Amino acid sequence: MDPRNTSRTCPACGHVSGESRTTQAKFECTGCGHTANADQVGALNLAIRAGLVLPDVA
Ligand SMILES: [Zn+2]
Numbered sequence: 001m002d003p004r005n006t007s008r009t010c011p012a013c014g015h016v017s018g019e020s021r022t023t024q025a026k027f028e029c030t031g032c033g034h035t036a037n038a039d040q041v042g043a044l045n046l047a048i049r050a051g052l053v054l055p056d057v058a
Pocket residue numbers: 010011012013014015029030031032033034
């Protein structure tokens with residue numbers, strides 16, 4: 001587990017890219033186009049890694 005990647009991992013498709021973090025506050029996946037608040041993405045990914053939430057895989 002690398003907590004540095006939690007805000008760079010797409011909660012929708014799992015794509016990891018620093019470029020997905022367009023600004024400090026905004027997340028836009030370069031893989032699937034999913035957009036979200038960066039803080040929410042980080043929190044969601046932590047929950048997923050902890051096994052609390054299953055990724056919503058299309
Ligand atoms: Zn994505």
